[in-house]
Amino acid sequence: MRRFPLPFKQALIPLALASAFAAHAQTNPQIPPTATLGETMVTATRVAQPLADVLADVTLIDSQEIQRSGAVSMVDLLARQPGIELSRTGGPGSTSSLFLRGGENRFTAVYIDGVRVDSQSTGGAPWESIALGQVDRIEIVRGAAAAVYGSDAVSGVIQIFTRKGEGAFSPYVGVGIGNRGRKSVEAGLSGKSGAVDYSLGLARDTSHGFDSRPGTNPDIDGYRNTNASARVGWQINDAHRVTASGTYSNMDAQYDGFTPNLDDHGLNRLRTGGLSWSAQWTKNYSTRLSVSESRQIYETKPSVYRSETTLRDFLFQNEWRSGGHLLTAGLERRGDHMVNSPINQGRHQNAVALGYGYTGGAHTVQVNLRRDDDSEFGGQNTGGVSYGYAFAPGWRATAAASTSFRVPTLYQRFSQYGQPGLQPEKGRNIELGVHWAQGGSRLGATVYRNRVRNLITFGAAGPCGDPFGCYENTGRAEYMGVTISGAHKLGVVNLSGSLDLQDPKDLNTDKALARRAKRLLKLAADTRIGEWTLGAEAVASSMRFENAANTTKLGGYGLVNLYATTTIAREWTLLARINNVADKNYNLARGYATAGREFYVGLKWMPK
Template sequence: MFKPVFAALLVATCCPAGANTFVADPLVETTRSDPAVTNEHSDGSAIEHISIYANRTERLQEDVLASITVLNRSDILARQANDLPELLAQLPGINMSRDGGRGQNSSIYLRGGNTGHTLVLVDGVRSGSATLGYKPLAMVPLELIERIEVIRGPRAAWYGSDALAGVIAITTRRSSALELHAGAGSFGQAGADISASQQVQQLTLRASAGVSQADGFNAQPALDPDSDGYQQQYLKVAADYRSDYGLWSVQADVNSGFNQFDTSFGSEDETDTLNRAYLLGWQQQLNSWQHQASLSRTFDSDTTFSSDSRSPFVTERDEFNYQAATDFSSGLGFVSGVNWYQEQVAKSATAYEQTNRINRAVFAGLNYQLAGLQLEGAARHDAINHYGEQVTWQLAAGYQFAYQWQLRASRGTAFKVPSFNQLYFPGFANPNLKPEQSLSDEIAVSYQGNNLQLQLAWFDRQVTNLIQGVELAENVLLATVQGIEFSLARQWQQWHSNFSYTWLDTKNRSNGLKLERRPENTVNWRGSYTADRWSAFITADYQSATYQGADWFSGDAFPDAPAHTVWGAGLGYSISPQLTLRARLANLTDKQYYTSRGYATAGANFSVSVSYILQ
């Protein structure tokens, strides 16, 4: 068993004490302000990474009073994760439960929140199914992602509904070169993708496309002795045009495919998916004001089926955003804007009582900085069909009390409107559901040195009207989540180590039970070494025993998912500046474990890939 105290020793063993030389791993892109992910230039100087979404404006991450992780494209490649949920589960404060392999349903719990408590933005646009109430991440192609920004803590004062636990902001591919990638692995995994761009005077054209598939493994061995795989195709085309009237951008994304699964409910065991997104954007600097506007349309279609039945669900969302921002010479920054979106159920397997709702919102925020003192505040007013008005706010303060040391504290409110399924799906729905509401606090201390970065954060969230239930959705009077996050990054010459530990205490106050599938203790560790053209890494991911809920009829608790540690290792070799080979072995010890009751996980498996980048 992998004890947390043993994990802590890995930090010291991989990073000898007294180190004062800082050399980068060229295959790893990381971020300065999150100790769990750090990256530097080849000369050893730290990269100044930017937060785009935490305060809706570009700011150095060290100037944002929130817990943030940023992964850029080179870091995504270097980590060699099998898919997006697996990549996110390596980051501080995130746990994952999975109903099988790649393509099957995966639930992400950010700081103990429900899956629907994390808002997913794709290129700044609210994303996800209106019937489900969240964005399924299992079929989001990792190959089509340029950048990921994870903001831990409430952000409803900026973005409205859903951002109780945090925000996952995804930027799709914006390659400035010709890139080719191909890979293969266990369980019939194979895929390839290409990205290219062309600039003609003020016009820049970009395109990315790819395919991937896998035969998979048996998701639920007790139900159906088959392999459950997936297949998908994806395409993005975009254009940017710079003129005297601002920067104009237009893009279209299409992602389609299918995934197979096992279920004890009915005979349907396959899902066809189709996601489309269209975006028109504009931004312009006028004197000291930065103006931005966007108009988008998203389309989400999921049809579960078998040989004798089909259950289609299609939702659409139209959204408009406008904001204006400026920085005054006194150190005062200001942002304000409007947000409007309409979501509707265009098609469903069963009739819904309501199929449309509109959200109208205004928001504003201030940021003030004087010497070592920082203050932030934001507020938002939402007017939503059938729910009247919601007002959310957040306040934060930070103080640099010593060189490279900062203490910060924040408090914020958030809410989530029930999904169409929770409100109107026959046999499950409860039209009397109230919106979930939360009050969150965080206190953190951080150190940002050249070869050592650390952060210790305590957080507390109280959720009223939490929506729970399987046969009937209902509001729980109160649920609480408390936790501690500790992250540390250490580098010495060619050695580099990332370590994070998260402790969670979750409770449904109506019955005194824990919230399902949130392990109390989680450890993620990654150690790497670079020599000339070679790079190697080893990972260890630990979860303590995890509560799996109770039987619907008897009320008896299911056995906890046992504690487990999963080890992995990988290699990278740069044949030339353009050509890189990578290989990874996952679950080295062939650990038999599960994160979702009744569902299998992959045993020992491998993947290999090749990347060609022509600048």
Template sequence: MKTFSHSILATLCCYSTLASAQQEAIKEIVVTAARSAQTVDETLASVTVIDRQDIERSQATTVAEVIQKTPGVSITNAGGLGKSTGVYLRGTAAKDLLVLIDGIRVGSATLGQVAFEELNLSQVERIEIVRGPRSSLYGSDAAGGVIQIFTRKGAKKFTPSLSVSAGSDQTRSANLNVRGGNETLWYSLGASAVSTDGFDAKIGDDDDKDGYKNQGAHFRVGTYLEGGHQVETFFSMTDSDNEYDGWTNQADALSKVLGVRGLVSLTDNWALNVTAGRSWDKTKNSSNGVFSSAFNTQRDSISLQNDIHLGSNLLVAGVDLQRDKVESSNDYAEDSRLNKAIFAQYMLMAGSSDVEFSLRADDNEQFGTHTTGGVAWGIPLNDRIRFAASYATAFKAPSFNDLYYPYGGNPDLVPEESDTFELSLKGEYAQVNWQAALYQTRFDNMIAWTPDAGGNWTPSNVNEARIRGLELEAGYQLNDWLFSGNVALLDPEVSSGINKGNRLQRRASQILNLNVDRQLGAFSFGATLHAENRRYTSNANTDHLGGFGTVDLRAAYQLTPEWLVKAKVANLLDKGYQTVKGYNQPGTEFLLTLAYQPR
């Protein structure tokens, strides 16, 4: 696939890597959008890349905080660090977002979504965010997009790093990472710990602080073999203890991912990728120390993928196998399911155009066969502007809770279905890199939990919805100043039933992010503005949460070539707001960090 040398860098939407020369940044490789390696300017999808340098510059403490600055992303959080967190991408629900860690699908099979509060930012090397459906490559869960998290990778020499932080609400953290390697072997090992006393998260309940703590560890080891072959294995885990208000008020959660990946170069033009792994999501809930419930889910997956170069074109084809298992203190009618899938994508050059065709068939033993597809076309309009258009279908399978939860599941549910059109422009003008995207998504058979005649909440395929959106983003470098920003305008509408014409609940319709950073010798500083308008608490639109805007400040000073001190003030103006009804968000917070980071 050819390179469009003046396209916008996918990294501009957030903490921009504009400090690197454009010639270097243009060569940056992404793998999530097409399940194969592309430079950021080759991909026809809307992609955001956040690397370790961006994470360090942001001084973020959670994965959700990092990705919140991505165009079209809105976060829900039930009371601060460690509390239940959901990500709404382009107006789609949190359950419509597929999350991968090093290529392994993660999340709760009972809830059907990922607990973002349990993702450990200290383990992250890089995040790729694909905005828009990818079911034709990944199957269920990818109706809204895909977030792939890559854990820390090795280095060519022994490189230790560590950091310690302290801040508001008795928040403390420590991270240690060791990387190394040589021409044939590389490794990365790390451990972390975070704790906070928290604050009174829930309004009108127990007047107490709701604390949180976790411990994490990870390793990733790989080797290069003769003939161009590669093998790596990886493991990551987070073990947490959470306090909150409610009928149950304590939760112990354990998340783990274990995997192995191999790359076999069969010929100069044919590579076979093999990935196998298991993810665990375990939660035990208690009330004042007395056991209440437990939900343990396990996902086993195997993927065989062929990348075959046919001249200047590329065929990607393979099979995916996934088995979900559930163990719980509640009795589910079914506790496992197997999903088998075949997929293919053909990327070709047609004159000055790039064209992509993708098709996938999923066969699930609970809801049968489902086929999705996509087509995308991109063409340069001139030497500075590129146009792309795409259409894709997607689906979301019902979760175990939707189907079999003992207190209200519905085994007759069918998968949600959707289709999306998108038009986009990317370009550069007067050293300003910019991108604009216009899209529309329609959902059928949306699953909603509603009360029946007896007042019991049960799920059913009742809703249809239509989401329209416009995203604008730009980035600019002026000497040592970096400027970037984005705005998203959304119209997420219920299009059937008694709430027809209302906005979908928990979705903001206007989202703004502005970032500025400055390097001044050994000193650097920056600021971020994040703003959203109001969101409704139900599809009936009878109650809403007010809009808000927060300002964060950050600064860092390089004490020596290895030692760095950093400071951050979040929510500088002490804005009071909620993203989930009845749950406070933190006021002004302070964080001081001392880091050892050899170059």
């Protein structure tokens, strides 16, 4: 016990309480068996499976929660979820980093409708480029998943799904206004005609914004975002289906650079496209073949900078099911290319991935193995094993161990600050969990430790020859903590919340990693009064350090958000929302302001 840091010791408390409650549940006939969870998810193992069979620590965000959120950006919505925190240099459209379980932004693999999204310049998903307007569902998997997804999935995976056409023809139109000149408009249609289903959506969001760096360049930094999505599916027959999808986002965000009185603009454009063919060859055997491409372009004006990342993927997935057994085998080719003058570089990875899952009685098992052959770094092997045991009605204990890796970005290797000899970052993750579900109530606690070696950091000048500094494989990091989350209906009030106790630190210096809090609390409640649904959210974060030396602090903060929705006519829905009710002044990055109090009112027409 003396060897374990504080988060692990604190984690034993909820785990012990869970075990005690479980023992009571085994002998108390008033506690009925767990209700069947009808939802399915695909992100944990890359195949569709019932939520009750998923062993990973997961979160599902549906379309209703997205609508109620009133969030401007994707990261605003995700930052309210367990295990996630946000760093951003200004308002929506400015550079944003998402820390999943305290891991670096580049350690989370991100997909939009199955299309991989990443930046070979900054590393990780360009969150400021991913529009929220067309999103229907989000799946979050916490924990290393490189044995399924390859490079990038060191801390977890976030998969984003756009709308899919179902039922009769259904159009929708929405408008919204808010303070600081915020205006939004959206329109779209979806439906199904015979064997063809379709969905099309368009949205535009603008705002005058606020001064992102007070005292540096006293101007207002606004943004304009235009986005669209389209999906078409053709059910050829009972056994074969073809789906094509695409998304587009164009963000123009003002920011304060290093030159006073300059009207700086950051232009972010992201395009994704995918084509897949699913086939059910026999009752037990099915396949999926997909090709996809994403392209992200970031440039600044009037200062001259431009970086373009193109990713191409080919995946052939095989599934064989028999009773409680599931065997998977996948062949994948990934290609990365970056143009960032004078850099014009590319690389590829060929991979084979195998998986086995079993669900029977009280036992659930998942095993995955993968080998990636990188054109620059050679063979990279990863594996993962998970086990779940339903030890009481409604209760399950889980244990998992996995390895992961992330190859350096092309910018980290070939820019003026780079070194071609950089090696992949490699991680080892272990976790234990206890989970309970009963009807609409749930409770879970997951303890984890993820250690990463060869961590790429930006160090002193020398190895690359640039006097400003160089990328180096000098770091060792440990991401350790516990995530506790739950939901319960108390009378007419729905309650939910999460608590993260974590200790992301640099093992070389034993100092906390920059911009990551050790304690995060998130609470939510809603109820229905007459025709209105009223809700409140609260977020509290402890102090963080701005720098790696832990000499500059970012103060802790607490925020409260309120919202209300109602159906004002049979086909019209009204949303009113206030974020940061107390107008709290806080910082996610030193020297950069946050929005303060925000008001938003939206009206949407959607015929039933």
